[in-house]
Amino acid sequence: GCTVPAVGNVGDPGGEDASPLAASGRKAPKRAQGQKDFIPDGSAEQAEKLRLCQEEQWRLLSEERVQRRGNLVKAEWKPGQGIVELQSPAGKFWHTMGFTQHGKQCLLPEEALYLLECGSVQLFHRDLPLSIEEAYEILLSQEAMDLPHYQVCWDLQLVQGAQPLTVLSPYERQLNLESHCKSSGKHHRKRRRSSSPRCLAMEEKPLSEQPKESDAGSGEGESNPVPLDTGQKDSLSPSKSWAGDHKESSIGTHAPRWDFSTIVLPNMAPDQPCTHLPSPDDGLLPENVPGREVDAAYWCSCINQKQEKLSRKEREQRERESRYKSSVNADREVRRCSSWQEYKALLEQRSQQRMWKRPLHLWDQAVTPLLRPDEATSSAALLQQISVLQPSHILDGASRLQEDPEDMKIHFNVYQADAVARFKKTNPGKPYVRMCVRSFDEQIPSLRALKQVTYQSGDIPVVFALVDHGEIAFYSLKEFKLPVDVNH
């Protein structure tokens, strides 16, 4: 006959009464310790160990499970339709499995198979009950699901504790998606980041409108990913540096909103007779701070306007300084500057004129270095200068890939175990993840395939289930943006 697949993890029955082990009331065998016995050494001891192990397994597998007749639901396999029709009313499992067709309760083959193994259902074909082996052979030979897929389902339920699965056809999936849109933002408890459901089926929103998953200030100190629609060098400007260095590196490219030419600061120097200060413009004051006009004459008289009397030490220091230091104003060019702006420009000009040995082999060429010394005004500015590569998001360009059929498709949804209470077949809620079953020998999906399957999945993460002779591992390839780190 056909081989019976390994039953999940023999040593870990979980707590579900779905487990055959639990049903039989057996305890799980103890976990062995020490190094694994992995090389055949031909010894009698090893052979004996193996024999005992195999014997135990056979015993467990061949154990007849006792179920009360009354509890077993009768179901009939309908090969023509590839489904199983219930002959007696469904049990508890109806909450999460099965569907109604032509007024009759039905199960999908993999659901029936699962229930058969759990001992909840008795399968008949041509009036004869099917053994588990026969059921495997018959039900899984259909195109809808093959053995690896089924193994993943089993594993997910038994081992991973996921909710019994529903396989959705693309049409059903679309229905589900639409119903997501109708229900307003059901937030999954486990998810920290809640993003409002997005309807793929409806329309294609331009990517720049996608909600940013901003997590600024979350407990873990996660950073803002670089916004999608920038694509320019100034992608650095809104991003924050992270994890304890909570400094915002803003490269001030805004125009100031003050018109400094109209804001006048009164000169209160002693040589100026101005003591009358008008009331300041309300627009210049913070909220709730009233301003009023002032006659500062009284205050000026309170200020000590006498010559400073220096101690001898202070005088000597001043003398020393005057020998080596020169007043900035002694420079005629500086005196010519009428404003701070002009003075800064003069300094700039002077620094440019300083001799910088620009190596000709780098600068007198078609391609020159990205950074000029005068451009490295700050660490952040430097990084900006050298940032020439554009960021890309996993969904960029994904929509235009839909015409091509790919064999990479989503096989089923997985709902979380604690979502059982809310689960309704007509409105299952949002899946926790979507599963894509692959084989270990296959190549990992190309970026293209990954984009397609991610796009199909919408805002539900995609997980790849890898099957290797009953062993299953789950992997995902997730979008990521390395945050900018501006050190100081």
Add this chain to the structure above:
Amino acid sequence: MAAAAAFHPPRRKRRVFESYQSPFPVEVGGKDFRMCQAEILSNNVIVRNPEDIEQLYNKGYFGKGILSRSRPVYSISDPSLVAKWQGANINMPIITAKKYQYHVQWAKSVLREQGLDGCSVTKILENYTKPLELPLLKEDGAGQTAASCNRMGPSTENTELSRQSSTDTGTVVDPSPENENKGCKKACLEGDPAFAPVCGSKDQEQGDLKEVAEVSCQEHGFLVHCGCKAEESTEQRSCETMKSKECAPEYVLVQEEEECSVCPEDEAARGQENLVKKEKLVCRRNPFRIFEYLQLSLEEAFFLVYALGCLSIYYGEEPLTILKLWELFSEVKPDFKTTYMAYHYFRSKGWVPKVGLKYGTDLLLYRKGPPFYHASYSVIAELVDDNFEGSLRRPLSWKTLAGLNRTTVNASKELMLCYLIKPSDMTEKDMSTPECMKRIKVQELIVTRWVSSRERSEKDEF
């Protein structure tokens, strides 16, 4: 929005022995910065100048010392001997006699390769390696260690010594009249560019070095060898690139055994049987110095030239242009463009990428630098077109990926796939210039193994 991988803050190293200086070897603040020099040697890029090495490594952790694990920290000194002779050491390296002999042998073979005959070689070396009075020996410095005669070896002529001991001012070692100038010059100028001259005083300008080189090339006693077999490069340039620090002879303390008689107090005319083998430190010059150089990866070197403009790379005499480097490096390493673009991308995000060879990937990403944090990510770079397909450098099966992920996670890192997406209309010609990067997009992916709530030991997001 597709679910994104969470960012996990990098793990700080428990013990940090250095302080952070600067993300790059360029000055921030719009000032001019120092240009460093490197050369191409057997398809590798190396930096010889010690100050350049310090600059490049300390500010951005570029490169790797060729004799060290990471930071160039090679010293001829044997740490166990230094510990042993704690009292006697006056900041000179201490080595075993055996090791010193190796150096002497190497110097000998170098001289032989020059064509000098055995007799001359022996004479030269004998002179150079003779024991010296410690020039800075303090009066109370001697005789500290109880277990041995701390006396220095047989004394030498005072006049010569005193001149030699003033080498801290860098005076030239006096020439031996016996050898012909020509012969000496031949010894210095040909073959390996190894012979750095004993420089004149430290005050001498670089311009004078050439002259000094010729003068002191008449010396035969200052054999210096680079840490690697160099290609033909002229003496001239290596003179120019050597700073005075490197030119002064290296003094070492050699631990030697000496048979010395028992101390006079116990003198009881016992004769030869009471010769005791005692260890002492003898100061000699190292005839075969090994300099550790900094080796830059092709990506690091190109970044310093193209992104920052703070490095010049010479091939022979000629400093190379950016375009020429791009072409040359692509010839040396066929996937250079791909790995470089990934390198550049991560550097422009303020991270420090180092080679990922040990983990089977292209790059390891460090925050700030290896001394401060453990590497956070292990990266594989791939170039694809804008249909998001391409011939992969490392086609991975799920099996391989699983294994790679396992080893990565075991080292507390995350596995990252970095896709570089180029427009389909980008031709080979377009890619013959690094400016093509402006049109290239980067997609990062993190590989994670999904573990259900049951198997998770700690709360985790998906």
